[in-house]
Every structure is written in structure tokens, then in C-alpha cells.
Amino acid sequence: AKLATDYIKQGQDTIFVGFNQNFRIVVAKTAVTDITTVSIPANASAPRYRAINLDAITVDTGLSGQCSNGVLIGEDGEVQALWLNYLGERTSNLHKDVEYHLGFATPSLLPVLSKVQQGEMPKLRILNMESYVVQMSQARIMGVSEEWIEKVTQANPSRHQLFMVRKVGCQPPGFNSAADTFEEGDIILTLDGQLITRVSELDIMYEKDTLAALIVRNGQEMRIRVPTVPTEDLETDHVVVFCGAVLQKPHHAVRQQISKLHSEVYSRGSPSYQYGLAPTNFITAVNGIPTPNLDRFSEEVRKIPDNTYFRLRALTFDNVPWVVTMKKNDYYFPMSKYIKDRSQPSGWRTVCHDKDKYKDGIALDAANLNPDAIDEGFDGVSDIDPDLE
Template identity: 45%
Template sequence: TPDRYVEIGGAKLNELSYQLARSYCVPCQGVYVAEPSGMFRLDGPDHGWIIGSIDNRPTPTLDTFIQVMQSIPDRERVPVVYHSIADFHTTSVAVVQVERHWSRFRLAVRNDTTGLWDFTDLGAPLPPKAIQPATARFIQLDASVGPAKDLIRSLVKVSYYMPCRIDGFPKSRKQGAGLVLDHARGLIVVSRSIVPFSMGDLSITFADTIIVPGKIEYLHPSHNFAFVRYDPALVGETDVASAPLSEEMLLQGHRVTLVAFNHNQRPVCLTTVVTDITSVTIPQNSTPRFRSVNLDAITLDTPLAQQCSSGVLADEYGRVQGLWLSYLGERNMSGHDNEYHLGLHIHTALPVLSALQRGEDPGLRSLNVELMPVQMAQAVAMGLGQEWVHRVEEANSAKHQLFLIRRTETGSESAKMLEELDLILAVNGKTITRMYEMDVQYEAEELEMTILRKKEELTLKVPTSPVSGDGTSRVVMWAGAALQEPHKAVLQQSKTLPSRIYVSARSKGSPAYMYGMVPTQWITHINGTPTSDLDTFVDAVRQCPDNTYVRVKTISFDNIPMVLSVKNNLHYWSFVFVWVRASAVYRWPTIDMVKDATTECGWRRNEVVKGRRGTVRNYIRTRDFSTLILLLVRSNSAPLPPS
């Protein structure tokens, strides 16, 4: 049985055990990936990999593995040669990016006297190498594709690694295509099924050759796209082109050219027809996660479109009319996450693009409601008069419909005025028959809305609320559970808000996992002390000694109260991430992580003496009574920093 293992990049590795070697009749040697995760989540089955070499250097033992990893700079991309313990005939290779900034590199040794595993820090990572500008050439599509063939120079591959599962997102890695909209400013639009939140490492590949880091600029709160940015200087003289945009709206029956990537990340180009543009409701998941709402979806007359997760829709002149995106839906009974491939009008992204080009925050506002279409026969049965039927027919000759409020967002300003099942007739005097006509909400502080409620026509002054494009910016890790403020998907699906502490995820084997803390719960009390937000929660758990049971009062997503006894185990589960107040005083050694745009990660690590006050939005790592607290906030000038 191994008495040592190494933690690095979110994975755990040890020397191959005698028991496994005996079971598979293989030599008892080599570094075995005991927990494949993070940088060592290799291609193929989840378990059973033996590492042969890293960066072309053999790793026959754990000590050699440690020496090799200590010599490789952070964020370096290196080849890893490995094989399965069940098949020594086949050798595989994968190129991985060294991850030393989100997780620690440490050695665990079993202590047979205490029964614990003693941890030894294996040193700070070597700083990343400076990225040098490089030049490459995009592939050339056949002339038969037409003018749209030049769009291949505007399509890039976006890869995103997420070290912590928050916001209910089920994956740790995603990859797909992004569209360059402004090469001079380095702006790319990409699906939110690829970039769901802002905590992670973003890589952008140009011409299948040049890989540069990216930074998340804006996450649209309701539509399925995000804007990311890269440094144009890093791609040298590469023939990257800003995609030309069309001002013409796509309509049913229009011919378009689909330029997209299939599941093998190979380009697919074909001319097809728009079969329909209809308001679609993406099914919600039982565990809330981002879901695009109020969507006018474009569908195409070709089955090949469903094999392509991301790309663009272009007109006969090669101008982009729409984005072809993958929409994350619900998890089915077999545990598979359904994805829907649909088109989105490019004009939906233009308000955000224009603001980012001006160097401004988009500053969008929203009613924070989810709408669904209603056919006229149903609307008449709900009490709609003939006068409004005629208005709808005049406003939209192609599709006679109105929109019903399916959900209001908990805690929003509009929820005080609007109710679910209200039928929207007009906004600011304009009859609403198309989903995009509701875009007027993005710039208005107040809307005059005419609605039909219980067969009564009402005119209301409805306020809008500012919406942020930053996504989640605070995460607290305690007892192996990831806690955060309720994200937008939670507010959309829940009618109540018991507290501002929401359980987003948990780690297997942790106290949270063992004692029944599950995602979608709210925490309201710690040992009888009310905890309404993350600040009060951290203050409460800091008073709980090690190896004692903590009474955690929770409320389930269905409003069922429950009290859990969670045993503190600060030796193995000792990290807490919070946003520190300026007046906080710490009486134990700390490490202060300060935002600094001049550093590679956008953060600077400083030692802090005992008793020094914390700084607003800084990281502070503290240790007292075996407690380790790490403060984490998102930078507006760089990707989220390392922990």
C-alpha cells in the first residue's frame, strides 16, 4: 500500500501499488494517477493511467516525478506520455498545461504514529515564461464555399479550464469556436456553454498553431454569449480578420452559409436554408445553472448543423448574420447533459460589442423576467379583446403571438410590479410580438408596460435593474463545500431566498459530502448563530474548533429545513475563500494577495505581519487553531488569480 502521494494541478498521484500490479500482472513501478483531475485528467477512461514521461523526461519513481515537475514553469505546455494499467501495448501522449497557480504542489506522507497524512509543501512554482509573438497562416477553404470561405480567418478555438465547479456548471474543461469581431482590440464572442463563469484559465488558438492567453470581458446575464479579449500583438503577422457583420435580419426561408466546427474541431461549410426563427425555452436543470432565456432561436434545414457546436451563419457576401452556438440544457435520466445547437442573431451581441470597443462597461439593465410565446387562440381564452388581436395582426404579419411572463426573478425590482402569467401587450406604446422588441429594456430605467392580468388590462410603470457582466466574484470553501451568493439561475428558479449563502458544489470524501450537505441548499445558521451572508458565515465558522461537530441549519431548494452536524476536519479541509472587509483585524500570520495589473496573473502575493489590517478586495491567507482562510476576489483587469 502506498505511504506517499503527491497533489498537483488538482490531481493525486502515487507510485503504483503492489496490489494493483499484482492484479494486472505488471511490474510494480511507475507513477500512477490515483485521482485523475485538473491537469492530469487525460484522454480516455477516467482511471488506470501510469505516467511514463513528462516533457520528454522519464518519471519511473515519485521522487523523479517531483523533480521533473519542480523544474517546469507554471502554465508551460508539455507532452505527457502514459499508458493504461490494463493495456501496456498502447502508449498515448497528451499535451497538458502545467497548473501551479490554482492548487498547491505538496507531498503527503502517512504518519503511522498519529494516523494522519503529513503534508510538505514542495515549493513555489517557477514563473511562467514570457510569451513571444508568433506568426502562422490559417487554412484556406475551397473556393466553392464562396465569399464565406474568408470567415475561417475570423474563427478561433477557445479552451477553458475551470478549477472549481461553481454556478452549478458540471464540467471542468470546455472547448469550442469563438468569432473575432474586433482584431485591433482583441475582442472575441464565444458561447457561455464554453465560458460559463470567470474563474478559470482561458486559452485561444489561432490557425491551429498559436496559443495565447485570454481574459473574460463580459458574461451576458441572459443570452448565451460572452466576450473575451486577447493581446493582438501576440499573434504577430498572422492573417486574423475581424468578421464582417450584416445589418440584415435573418428570416424564415433565407439562404445562409454555415461555417462551423464539428465535434472533431474540423471546419464544416455548407449552404442551407433557415427553417424557422422561433422563441425557444431551454429546459431548466434540477440543479440551477446558466440557461439562456428570452431567445429567438434560428434553426437550419440540415442535420449536419446538429453535429456542429459553434460557428457562424453568413449571407451570400460572406457577412455574419448570426452565431451558431451550443446551449447547455437539462440533465436527462441517464445522467447526460443535453446540449442544443441553435442560431442567434448577431445584432443581439452588438450593444455589448459597441460598449467594449469604446472602453466602457456595457451597463445593461433588465426586467429580469423569463418570457414564453402565447398563440392568439390561447390569449383570447385568457381574456384578450378583439382590438388587441387586430393590433397584433398589424404589428407582425408573419407570426401572430404575444408573450407571457413565465417567471420573475426573486428579489428583483420588477417582481414587485409584475406577476407570473401576466400577458405583455405593449411596452412604451409598442405592441410586442417579437422577442427582440424587448431589447428596449437594456437602456431604460423604467418601462411603461401594458399587460393583461386575470382578464384585466393594466398599464404599469415598471423599473428595470442594472445587471452585471462579471458573473460570480466570491466563493467560500468550507468543509469541502463550495459556497457562494445565489447566482442568477438560482434567482430565476427559486421563489424564495432564505439566505445569501448557497451551496454550489461539494468534494467527494469531504465532511460536507459525508454529513449530507448537498448542492442547492441554503445555509441560514451556524451553531444557532444566524448567517445571512458570506461575511457572517466566515465569522461564525472561524469560532468552531477543530475536530468538533458544527450544527449547520440549512433550507433545501423546496424550502424544507434541516439541521446537519458537520465535523470540522481542518487538517485536510481547511480552505475558506471570502471577500475581506477593510476593518478586519487578523492576529495570525497571513499572506496578502493584492490586485496588480503588472503581474502575470493580475495579483501580487505579499507577506503580512501579525495584527496588520486586511485590505478591501485583497486575498489573505491565515492560520490559527489549524484554520486556513484564503480570501478571493475577481480582478477587473485580469483573469481570476491563483489560490
């Protein structure tokens, strides 16, 4: 199908084609009711990826709420927008996930698709911040001059708006930049000299390490250089399984919701929950030794003998420090790593640790585990909780 290169507009006629709940194709001639900038609400209990800085399209048909996917097309068959399902927050009373059905204009896909069509793997960069719309009445109060308000009116006659920084995410582990950063409450006027009144105009960030930004901060205009973040640094490429806990670097959704990265050792949840090591905790130290990343964590826990108690210092997602005492058991929960490796058929390489330490040369075989195995220990190794010694 041919993708539209011009953005669909409010009030424009379109044809909605979608799959309903019965997986049947439904079609309706309709019109675009609104195009507005939205951010999908965060899920506080378990951070997960959500769409931000998004221009969402809504249409005047009841079928839009019944279909989780589809397209908006013109009379000539040109695809004007994709109809997508966005996962939102989890309701506290019904314990159900809220889903949003919204349209996404196809011209926003073209910068990425063009590289794919050329046989390139897109390596994009993004601004690590979440923004929301500010109307001109509020912008004037916050210090935007009449000159800039007039420029906004001319640049975007249909929607007189600017963008304010709502949240600045944590930078990826190991990211260093001498550039300045946005602060919450900044109003963005221009990026690299281009006036920003539409989300689509943020696309200039994709291939630049830094951007020259003109902002209004605390009522004053300022010029700063802001860094962009490579999207490949946002992917999970290293997972450690230890004592039943699945640990990884904090993924993008976590960094979207916190202001400070306490550690690169982040718990996803697992059998270790019985010790109180719940999902969304950050592990900051093992037996008092700091573990800022997964490699340092693996190094320290390998020093702990089997069937021995040890302490983890942790921090909850809402910044409450605490200490958990656990007992290492290499028979039931041996430590292993999963590392992203494109040379492997599955795309991941598995590394198992301490196979040579098992008593009597017992191999790792989950199918042959027996109740007596938990009582097997090593001579000279303490089997008493350190709190009781």
C-alpha cells in the first residue's frame, strides 16, 4: 500500500478499515474529529513502555472503539494513518489494563521506513523527555514574548501551541555528554532554529547528537544545547538470573518514570519474591559492597558459597532503602546470564556459571530435581542465618 506523505487534517474525510473483536473486517466512511498531542498515562505499579509525545487521531465512528488495529485510507487507497492499540495504566479497582485506540499518521513513519527500504538498520536518537501542550494564554503568563506568540500563530494557524517539558528521563547507563539538559517546566521555542509547534517537528532529533534549543525557563529566554540518546542504549541486552531473581538494566519505561538511576541492577520479579525482593526494586550492594551494574553484581555474588546466607541492599521504586537477607542455592537456582548476540540463531547467548562447584558433579537438570537436593551442602559452609550467628 502507498503511504501518504502529507499529514491528515482535522475535519478531513477518510475511510476507516479495521479488525473488530471478532476478527472481521469492518469499513466505515467517516471524518477526523480531532488531532491532539497526548501522553499515555504511566502505570505506577509496574513501569512499562508507553507512548509519549504523540499526535493522536480520533474519528467520528463507533467502530473506532471496537477495533484495536486498522488503517485510515483516502478515496484513492492511500494510507493516511495506522489505527493502533496503546496499552495504558492499570485500574486499581478492576485490576484491568486500560487500552486506547488512536490513529497514528503515516508521514511520521517515513524517516524510519526510508532507511529500511534502503537496506539500512535505523540507528535513531531521541530526546529523553516527555512534553505536553501549552496554549498561548498560559505561555504568555510563563514569559513567552508577544513576538514568539505571533510567530506561533503564523506557523500553525489551526493549533496555537508550544510544548513544555513535563518529565526528563534518566540517561542510559554509561551515557556521557557535555551538553546541557532540559529541566521540567521548560517551554521549547526552537530546536536547531526551527520553531516547534507540532510533534512531527521533533523528528529533527533522529540523527543528531545534540540540538541547539531556545527555551523559556523561569520567565527568561535561554539558549542551551541538549543531548539526544541513542535508541539502541534503551534496549535490554543483558539479563542475569540469580537466586530465582531476574535482573536487568532498567529499561526505557523505568527511566521514563524516575529522576535518578540508583543502580543498573533492576529486579523484574521471580521466585525471590518469597524473600521480599519484589519487582521494580533496585539492588545497590551485596554484603555491603556496591554493585552499580550487572557485571559488578555477578562478580560479587559468585564469591558467595552455596547454601550460605547473604545480604542485599535494595531501594524500592519510590526511593525507600531496605535490606533483604537471602540464602544462595545453586542447585535449584544456579546463576546464569542471557546476553544479546546476533551471531546466535535465537539472538541470545546463554552463559551458565559455577557448574564445576556442584557436589558430586551433579549436573544442572531441572527435570531431575528432588526434595532432598535442598539439604545438600558443602563442608565447612555456614548454614545459619547471619542474623542469628
